[in-house]
Amino acid sequence: MERRDEFALISYLASRQPSGGPRGSAIERRIRTGIGDDAAIVSARDQFDWVVCCDMMVEDIHFKRNTMKPFDIGYKALASNVSDIAAMGGLPLFYLVSLGVSSGWSEQELGEMYSGMAALAEAFGMKLIGGDTSASPGGLTVSITAMGEVESGRTLLRSQAKPGDLVFLTGTVGDSAAGLGYLLEQDCFPSHVPEAVQPLVERHCRPYPQVQAGRLLASLGIRAALNDISDGLASEAWEIAEASSVRMVLDRQSIPLSVPARVYAESKAQDVLHWALYGGEDYQLIGCLSADEKSEMDRIFREAGLPLYWIGFVEQLAADNQAPQVEMRHSDGSRSALAKKGYNHFKESYGEEA
Numbered sequence: 001m002e003r004r005d006e007f008a009l010i011s012y013l014a015s016r017q018p019s020g021g022p023r024g025s026a027i028e029r030r031i032r033t034g035i036g037d038d039a040a041i042v043s044a045r046d047q048f049d050w051v052v053c054c055d056m057m058v059e060d061i062h063f064k065r066n067t068m069k070p071f072d073i074g075y076k077a078l079a080s081n082v083s084d085i086a087a088m089g090g091l092p093l094f095y096l097v098s099l100g101v102s103s104g105w106s107e108q109e110l111g112e113m114y115s116g117m118a119a120l121a122e123a124f125g126m127k128l129i130g131g132d133t134s135a136s137p138g139g140l141t142v143s144i145t146a147m148g149e150v151e152s153g154r155t156l157l158r159s160q161a162k163p164g165d166l167v168f169l170t171g172t173v174g175d176s177a178a179g180l181g182y183l184l185e186q187d188c189f190p191s192h193v194p195e196a197v198q199p200l201v202e203r204h205c206r207p208y209p210q211v212q213a214g215r216l217l218a219s220l221g222i223r224a225a226l227n228d229i230s231d232g233l234a235s236e237a238w239e240i241a242e243a244s245s246v247r248m249v250l251d252r253q254s255i256p257l258s259v260p261a262r263v264y265a266e267s268k269a270q271d272v273l274h275w276a277l278y279g280g281e282d283y284q285l286i287g288c289l290s291a292d293e294k295s296e297m298d299r300i301f302r303e304a305g306l307p308l309y310w311i312g313f314v315e316q317l318a319a320d321n322q323a324p325q326v327e328m329r330h331s332d333g334s335r336s337a338l339a340k341k342g343y344n345h346f347k348e349s350y351g352e353e354a
Contacts (some may be wrong), residue, residue: 002212005073017269019255022028025216026129027093027094027125027126027127028040030043030059030093030195031094031127031129031299032345034127034129034130035128035129035130035131035260036140036208037274039130040094040096040129040130042093042094042129042147043050044149045149047151047152048149048150048151048152049144049149049150049151049152049155050147050148050149051085051088051090051147051148051150051155052085052145052146052147052148053081053085053145053146054081054143054144054146055077055080055081055084055143055144056074056141056142056143056144057076057077057141057142057143058139058140058141059102059139059140059141060139063076063102065188065189066183066184066186066187066188066189067180067183067184067189067205068183068205069112069189070109070110070112070113070116070206071112071113071116072116072205072206073113073116073140073141073142074112074113074114074115074116074117074118075106075116075117075205075206076116076118076205076206076207077117077121077142077144078095078117078120078121078126078144078146079120079207079208079209079283080121080126080144080208080230080283081095081136081144081146082126082146082209082211083146083207083209083210083228083230083283084146084228084230085146085148085211085214085216086209086210086211086213086228086237087152087156087207087214087226087227087228087284087285088148088155088156088157088214088226088272089150089154089155089215089218089226090148090150090155090215090218091148091149091154091211091215091218091257092124092126092147092148092209092211093125093126093127093147093148093149094125094126094127094128094129094146094147094148095117095121095128095129095144095145095146095147096119096128096129096130096131096144096146097114097128097142097143097144098132098133098134098142098143098144099131099132099133099134099137099140099141099142099143099146100134100135100136100139100140100141100143101133101134101140102135102136102137102138102139102140104139104140105140109294110142111132114143115249117144121196124211126146127339136313146157146224149156150218151218152219152236153220153221154218154219155218155297156214156218156224156225156226156229156287157215157225157226157243158225158226158239158240158243158244159225159243159244160224160225160243160244160288161225161240161243161246161248161265161288161314162223162244162246162288162290162310162314163290163314163315163316164290164314165225165288165289165290165291165313165314166288166289166291166294166310166312166313166314167237167248167250167286167287167288167310167311167312167313167314168284168286168287168288168289168292168297168308168310168311169229169233169283169285169286169308169309169311170210170213170286170307170308170309171210171256171284171309172256172258172261172276172278172282172284173229173233173255173256173257173275173276173277173282173315174180174199174205174257174258174261174265174272174276174279174282175199175200175203175204175258175260175261175281175282175283176203176277176280176281176283177198177202177204177276177278177280177281178197178204178260178261178264178265178270178272178275178280179197179200179202179203179205180183180204180281181212181275182197182200182201183204185354196260196263196264197260197264199260199307200260200261200264203282205338206281207267207281207282208283209228209283210228210283210284210285211219211289212304212306213285213301213306213308214226214285216300216301216304217287217289219306219332220300222287222290223289223290223291224239224287224288224293225238225243225244225288225289225328226281226285226286226287227240227285227286227287228283228284228285228286229280229282229283229284229286230280230281230283230287231278231280231282232276232277232278232279232280232341233250233276233279233286233341234278234279234326234338234339234340234341235243235276235278235341236286237250237286237326237338238298238338238340240286240288240323241325242324243344244314245317245318245322245324246314246315246316246324247314247317247319247324247325247326247327247329248288248312248313248314248315248325248326249312249313249314249315249326249327249329249335250311250326250327250328250329250338251310251311251312251330252273252328252329252330252331253309253331254309254310254311254312255273255276255309255311256307256309256311257272257273257276261275261276264335271324271331277338277341278341284351286311288314291313294310312329322324325337326338326340339354
């Protein structure tokens, strides 16, 4: 990377941010002190709680140059954080970016990465308010801290699932893993992506966080457990089961799988359900709520033009086994334990989560 003064680089990168439209202007008015001082100062609102999260992407761990362009890296780094806020029922507002930059990255590439962040930020009216930069001895590291807010008392927590609840998903799963599978076959990012796999590559490189779905659930003031699909459906179900001390049962036949993912899996002799369970990075939402709320949820999501899939139910743990459990129910009614596993992108195998 051609070196320029650190502060000049920060100014250059910060300049690549959009106005954010009408909502962005309202959010900007809450920034008392932004980029340029020791810390940012933003105003809070009465009867709201802050939602704060942080995610990191590391070159050759979370992405490779033959799987993602700089624009996509920035977009996805922010999307990961926005999805975490969505899973709490929150509204994303501000973000901070810290970079560890190696000599192999040009200023232009970093600018494209910030443009990717800006594209997603503009969709939600978010504002960049600070960060840090440092040289890195190897590879690129992008760390983003995002801030949002949710109405006090309406946060959607993993620990809120109860026996008798139904389990739902806000969209198809396995698409991102399928897209990654295609990209890993290429020696470099393809100049042309075939139409058949274009939706899968899009889902991997530019996933769209389900903020609207999370906000719908939070606005109703009902009890619901929620989690976003970052590490795979199985892993996220396990996190809810452990936090709520329940057994979750997923119906194999009800898990939504897209046509492009099914077709691509068949062409590669792959199990599309394996991608759905363990692939991750779909950034859909999995949740649990009372069966009494099902009809109302169907109506509200339908009127909002959002998909909603019912994929299972929640049971009480047996008296003689209080360990949280996740099971898969098959078409013949039998059940099998669902392992808590996640996909290691660059070892070409599925392994136990740490």
